[in-house]
Amino acid sequence: MNEIIDIIRGYSVKDSIDALYYAIRFIKQADSISKNDKDFFEDDERSMPSQEARKLTIRIIDIIEAKYGKNAAELDDAEFIEAMKALSAARNTLETPASAAEEEAAREAINSMVIPELKGN
């Protein structure tokens, strides 16, 4: 679904990330969203997506539904996984390559991650 990658190129990285996030949310919950007329953009007020991000989200969902010729709620397991992979692949195109120093810093941060202590310990 390179069309998704082509479309997000016309938007800011921030709006593109938001749109991919809400498209993932929509695809995951498509069944309950369609049954309950749910607003899948619902979030903490400060986290609400911009109008541009909303429009882009709808365009991305339209691409996915057009590809399979059905509503997202009707996707079978294989189609669902393929769509989710396409959304992840699109996100990866938004990342500028990390420098060697950034990769090393990330590796160190990952290796230093610990499970949070329980309250009172």
Place this chain on the structure above:
Amino acid sequence: MWCTPYFSSDFNSPHYTVPPSSSPFEIYKQYQREIRTGDQHGYKIEANRTGIRKGAEKMRKWGKISESQLREISVIAKKANNEQFRPLLCVISRIEAVPYYKAVDIGDKANPLSQEYILNDLPQSVFDVVSIG
């Protein structure tokens, strides 16, 4: 942070209305399965990488992190292996959660009868972290 007063979704109670997509236990199991089995068809962790990136963009917008910290978080979210997405449960005292509470509109829930809430800026001091299995 989205939360619910119910842990699982398979109670035989007419009052239990949280659907699997909003059930902490179901979400927990899904992450655990993807990590344990190296599930090639898993999507939860990949979706979470996008969610982390979205959160970092918001933090940058609000001035809570610098541009270099945003960059660092983005690289970590991309490079971290699946093991690093091991699920933990946050158990929050209802009383302590109240100041941070926002009700979710009925139409915005996974199920209209479901009890789901959004907590903003919840400090780490008001919840416990639990690991299962």
